[in-house]
Amino acid sequence: MMDIVDKKTRSEMMSGxxxxxxxxxxxxxxxxxxxxxxxxxxxxxxxxxxxxxLPKYRVVIFIHGCFWHRHKNCKLSYVPKSNIEFWKSKFExxxxxxxxQISSLITSGWRVIVIWECGLRSSLTDLSWLPNExxxxxxxxxxxPQC
Numbered sequence: 001m002m003d004i005v006d007k008k009t010r011s012e013m014m015s016g017x018x019x020x021x022x023x024x025x026x027x028x029x030x031x032x033x034x035x036x037x038x039x040x041x042x043x044x045x046x047x048x049x050x051x052x053x054l055p056k057y058r059v060v061i062f063i064h065g066c067f068w069h070r071h072k073n074c075k076l077s078y079v080p081k082s083n084i085e086f087w088k089s090k091f092e093x094x095x096x097x098x099x100x101q102i103s104s105l106i107t108s109g110w111r112v113i114v115i116w117e118c119g120l121r122s123s124l125t126d127l128s129w130l131p132n133e134x135x136x137x138x139x140x141x142x143x144x145p146q147c
Contacts, residue, residue, distance in 0.1 A: 024120040025051050025063045028127070035131055046110070048101030057134050060105055061113045062098075063120075070095050071116045102141065112141050119145040 020042060029052060032039060040053040050060035066076035070091050080087050102112050113133065119125060133142060 020051075022063065022065070024065075024115070024117050027120055028052065028061065028063055028115060028130075031127055031130070032134075037131070037134065047104040047108075048098075050105070050112075054134060057111070057137070058109060059111045059113060059134050061115060062102075063115050063117070064098075065117045068094060069098055069116075071118060074116065074118050076118050106140050111137065111139065114141075114143045116143070116145060 029039070029041075032052070032054075037054060038056075040055065042049045042051065043053040046053060046060065048062070051063045052061040053059075054061070064071065066074045067078070068091075071077045079091070102114075105112050113130075129144070133139070
């Protein structure tokens, strides 16, 4: 299947996709700040530069886009119909990098929370579990939501 836009337009569109300060990321940050949590953003000294770092609790939060980070069984995690081999290779590298970064952080004593974009799309999204999870220290790794 052919792309419906030319290569230059597609390149411009793809370069406009943000990696920082996305709408889901800002939503989580505002929620945590409103509850009194203080955090660092994209902390360069930690593997993977997590989106949100709560040093007091040794918790890092990644807000992952379902498409780019390949959320399993999620409708937003589709494969484009053109240049399929390129995309499969790119996605596999993203998955491997994410796994390595998460493993490294856990080994270093950090707890990791991954929040998927699809879970934040509804205005009825309930994040009441998040503050308790940050404070509790029970799990070393948590993904939300599970599709």
